[in-house]
Amino acid sequence: MTSSLDGSDWLTLFVQFLLLSCLAVGGAITTTPEMHRLLVDSHQWLTNEQFVASIALAQAAPGPNILFVALMGWNVGLNAGGGLASGLVGWMTAFAGMVVTMAGMLIPSTCLTYVATRWGHRNRELRAVRAFKQGMAPLVVALLIATGWILVRGDAASTFNPRTVAVALISMLVVWRTRVHLLWLLGTGALLGAMGMV
Numbered sequence: 001m002t003s004s005l006d007g008s009d010w011l012t013l014f015v016q017f018l019l020l021s022c023l024a025v026g027g028a029i030t031t032t033p034e035m036h037r038l039l040v041d042s043h044q045w046l047t048n049e050q051f052v053a054s055i056a057l058a059q060a061a062p063g064p065n066i067l068f069v070a071l072m073g074w075n076v077g078l079n080a081g082g083g084l085a086s087g088l089v090g091w092m093t094a095f096a097g098m099v100v101t102m103a104g105m106l107i108p109s110t111c112l113t114y115v116a117t118r119w120g121h122r123n124r125e126l127r128a129v130r131a132f133k134q135g136m137a138p139l140v141v142a143l144l145i146a147t148g149w150i151l152v153r154g155d156a157a158s159t160f161n162p163r164t165v166a167v168a169l170i171s172m173l174v175v176w177r178t179r180v181h182l183l184w185l186l187g188t189g190a191l192l193g194a195m196g197m198v
Helices: 007-023 028-042 048-060 067-080 088-122 127-153 162-177 182-194
Strands: none
Touching (some): 007 028, 028 048, 028 127, 048 067
16 A cells, blocks of 8 residues: 655644544553544555554564554555655655654653653542542543454454454453463464464
């Protein structure tokens, strides 16, 4: 897929990730539905397959959870630069996409986290601080469920796959009720996918 991004598109991408960073309660992965709307539905900077593959690859790789943001930015830049076949231009725009999305996602959340945690630690006995912490748990769970739904449903034009939903629900129950390591679930999902079952 190729797309062209001008200066205002790059600024839009940066500003949108700045805003998403402020909504990333529970981690960047909770903003996945909005990222999908922005990158796939609204601007068509990524295909649905690129979007889902970016998340799957980054989550399977060792390292911080936020790597999927860098991979999405890389793919947006790669599409804008004409792919790796265009040589140095493709590589440079891919790198620029990665920097734009990561800077947009990290700058506000890092600053806000630094200030809020210092304030929250100093005022941890206040009733409002304790209530805020307890109230955030259901919000984070709901955002993670919305993220799972985006990943399970696939492309809006495709047919609904009940087997994929079943695998997601079973995985959710296993994580919730057992101490099975997540790598076993990833391996099982990969095996089911390789066998064409999901």
